[in-house]
Amino acid sequence: MAGKSSCEFCAYYNYNEAFDDYECEVNLDEDDLERFMSGTDSSCPYFRFSDDYKIVEKQN
Numbered sequence: 001m002a003g004k005s006s007c008e009f010c011a012y013y014n015y016n017e018a019f020d021d022y023e024c025e026v027n028l029d030e031d032d033l034e035r036f037m038s039g040t041d042s043s044c045p046y047f048r049f050s051d052d053y054k055i056v057e058k059q060n
Helices: 030-038 052-059
Strands: 013-016 021-024
Touching: none
Parallel strands: none
Antiparallel strands: 013 021
């Protein structure tokens, strides 16, 4: 994901209480989903680093 970045650091990777698991909340089209599931694409075009400090800066 994004230069082999971990999904755990992505802003779109959130906990789903209904399934008691983490999941990516980006709506992937069929082609993106196939590349993701097959592992042929090592970078995620939707990766955005989750930065809580940046959110707090906007609130101040």
